[in-house]
Each structure stands twice: as structure tokens, then as C-alpha cells.
Amino acid sequence: MNIIGPDKLVFGVDDVDACKQFALDYGLKDAGDNHYVALDGTGIEILAKDDASLPAPLQSGSMLRKTIYGVADQATLDAITEELSKDRDVKTLDDGSIEATDDVGFVLGFQVTVRQPLELAAEAINAPGAEPQRGVNKIGVSKDFTPKPRSLSHVVYFVPDIEKAEAFYAERLGFVTTDRFTDTGPFMRPGGTQDHHTLFFLKTPPFMQGVEHFTFHMGGPTEVSQAGYALMEKGYQSFWGPGRHIFGSNWFWYFKSPFGCNIEYDADMDLHDENWEPREAQPGADNSQVFLLKATEKWAPGGPGEKPLPR
Amino acid sequence: MSKVLLGSLSDIPPGQAKGFDPNQTGKDTFFVVRQGNQLFAYTDICPHYGNTTLPWKRHHYLDSASDHIVCAAHGALFEIDSGTCVQGPCLGQKLLKIPIEVSSHSEMWISLETLEEFNL
Ligand code: FES
Numbered sequence: 199m200n201i202i203g204p205d206k207l208v209f210g211v212d213d214v215d216a217c218k219q220f221a222l223d224y225g226l227k228d229a230g231d232n233h234y235v236a237l238d239g240t241g242i243e244i245l246a247k248d249d250a251s252l253p254a255p256l257q258s259g260s261m262l263r264k265t266i267y268g269v270a271d272q273a274t275l276d277a278i279t280e281e282l283s284k285d286r287d288v289k290t291l292d293d294g295s296i297e298a299t300d301d302v303g304f305v306l307g308f309q310v311t312v313r314q315p316l317e318l319a320a321e322a323i324n325a326p327g328a329e330p331q332r333g334v335n336k337i338g339v340s341k342d343f344t345p346k347p348r349s350l351s352h353v354v355y356f357v358p359d360i361e362k363a364e365a366f367y368a369e370r371l372g373f374v375t376t377d378r379f380t381d382t383g384p385f386m387r388p389g390g391t392q393d394h395h396t397l398f399f400l401k402t403p404p405f406m407q408g409v410e411h412f413t414f415h416m417g418g419p420t421e422v423s424q425a426g427y428a429l430m431e432k433g434y435q436s437f438w439g440p441g442r443h444i445f446g447s448n449w450f451w452y453f454k455s456p457f458g459c460n461i462e463y464d465a466d467m468d469l470h471d472e473n474w475e476p477r478e479a480q481p482g483a484d485n486s487q488v489f490l491l492k493a494t495e496k497w498a499p500g501g502p503g504e505k506p507l508p509r
Numbered sequence: 510m511s512k513v514l515l516g517s518l519s520d521i522p523p524g525q526a527k528g529f530d531p532n533q534t535g536k537d538t539f540f541v542v543r544q545g546n547q548l549f550a551y552t553d554i555c556p557h558y559g560n561t562t563l564p565w566k567r568h569h570y571l572d573s574a575s576d577h578i579v580c581a582a583h584g585a586l587f588e589i590d591s592g593t594c595v596q597g598p599c600l601g602q603k604l605l606k607i608p609i610e611v612s613s614h615s616e617m618w619i620s621l622e623t624l625e626e627f628n629l
Binding site for chain 2: 212213216220258259260261356402405406408410433434435437453454455456458459460
């Protein structure tokens, strides 16, 4: 199945204004109609939790109400409809997208992707022994630059039955498992991307089912750091990072959010194809990060040069 | 008994909360929620991971209706008066309650023993 990756996450939130402000401060663009998007048009939709258009929430109260995948073309959409219709209801919505529920209870949508091709350079570096990537008289960094999220990268679910979840995405939708944390969950990628993962599961008790975090790709580690630092400057609180993961090699920085889940910036993820042999490791901090730089904002008054309290 | 002044009751409007960092660690170590004239204080640690502070922004400990304490990392909801998690990843677990005092002049105090005991 030529599923490219997540196009959109739909949230039903408690504090709509706080979430919309967070989306803007994170760097997404207000695309109107409650949509906040990255440079390639992928993004999130923010509705009030009692909005009648939303699918019912999970029992856990998770604010993520639907994950919408972008697919290559109408033929793929038809193939998914045919496959899933074998054993469940598949609704066709007014906008031509389809909606169904996976085997563990998450509501999914599929649409011909809205993802626009991007023509942007990756972050370029100069290193001794290597041809300069940035060249003479080209400046590497500026305080005035505002990094923008480029593309919706991945979503991570808390799932009680990971075997059932993995089987559904593998057998019914053609996702491939890239790597795995033993007894915790697989990193999966759909057929239409080489990104290390667009989906990851964390095994949990049933009452926890929901979303652990979601993230957008940035242009490189400097953008992750600069965007994260700017978010801290606005008073948002870091959850984990910045650092660099082992599986996927992506740079990361996670923040707590009013979406009832963490939100990450990531950059520079590994790409894989059918020649890749999946790896497996025990979960835990030692196996999930090559290094971690712990960001803590110092706000207590009194020190020299102390900045005003964030509110 | 030595104690530390946290401020005046009027610093926290009813239905709101405030975080405190008495040792200037760079992040708040406990918070106080006001319901009417009642105060509830807890260490700022979510029982889900045991090492995560709750809010997404400083002092944002409550949901929009001020009905529950929220952990912004994964959306856990806690009862304000008991600190018990009633929805989310740490269902049934509790925030760690800490004693504070309100004087007859509506000043909020915490004892040095409490600060030491709870490593605040
Ligand atoms: S760390 Fe608080 S809900 Fe997960």
C-alpha cells in the first residue's frame, strides 16, 4: 500500500485557545478552519473536545481523536477501502477521505495526500577533511532566523496489545517494522516512505491507551535546538532533551503541551529500504539516546542578569 | 519551628494554582491550588514517570474549568482535594501532598522541616 505517512492529527482539546497559541509558538502556520500546518501542508486540526464532528474519544480521555494518513493516489485509497471493508465499517466522508478504526481502537483516516513537495536545503555544515557544505562567506546561524517545522514526522501511541496493533498495521496496511524495543513496541514505517518510523508503540495498561507524543521534522539539529530554545523562552516546559536517539538517529527535543501529550521537534532521521535488517534492543534510556543535553530554564529571581519571570 | 513565607492568599485567585521553587533549582518543586479559601499543596512530580513536573507552562496546573489538576506530559487528571489520579496513565496513584499553613493574616507558610523532608 502506498501510504506516505501521517498527513494530519485531529485533536479534541480542553483548552482550545492555549492549544492554538502553542501550535503557533511551536512554529506551525494558521491555515484557517482550525488547521495548523507545517511547510509541506501536513499538520494538526484543533477542535474543542465536545465538538460534534469528532469521533468519540478513547476511554482514557486522550485528546487525539483521529490520525489521518496521506496516500499516493485514489487507487491506494480504493485498495485500503476494499481491504478494511472485509471486516469493519469504512465510512467515506464528504471530502473524499475514508474513516475506519484500527484493531486496537484508534480512529484512522486516509486521504490522497495533501503533502506538498518541498525544495529546501538541509542544514549544511563545514568540517575539516570534508568538502565545505556551506562555503565561503556563508553564515551558519542567526538569532533572527525562525526555524519552521517542515513535515509531520511521526506519532507514538500508548497501546495495551502491541502484537495486535503491529499485526494490523503490517498485514492490513503494509507497514514494515524497522526496529523494535523488546516487549515495548515496534518502530514502523508505511510503504510510501523510507523514514525510519512514522509510527511507534509503547506497551501500556488498557486505561493508558492514547498518544504519547507527535512530532514534526525540522531542517537539522540547529533548527531543533533553536526552535526548542525559543519555545522555552516563551515559557513552555521541556520534557526530555535535547538529545539524539539511537533507533532512527533523529535529534529530539520534547515539550509538555496543553494537548495532553508531549510534542517533539525532530531532525535528521535515518532512511531505510527493503535491504534493512530490523534491530532489537531492550527499552530504557541507555538504548534510546546517544546523548542527552538536559535543558532547564533558570527563572528564579536574584541572580545577576536574571531575566524577568516567564508567565 | 522555622518557616518560609510563600506569600499572601490573595496571590492565588480562587480556582487557580501557583508553583514554587524555594531553593531556586530552576524548576518548581511544589505547587499550591486554591479552591475557595482552601489550599492544597503537592510536590510537582507526576506519579506516572516519577521524575516529571506537571505543567506545560509555569503555574498551569489545572484544566480550563479548574476541576482537576492536569499533567501535561500525558494528560493525567488528578482530584484537587485528594491528589488522586482519576484519568490517564497513573490512574489510582496519588500526587504527594505536603502540609502548608495559612496564618490569621492570610499569609501562606511552609515549614523548613517540610522543605527538607520532601526535598523541595
Ligand atoms: S508524566 Fe504525567 S501523565 Fe505521564
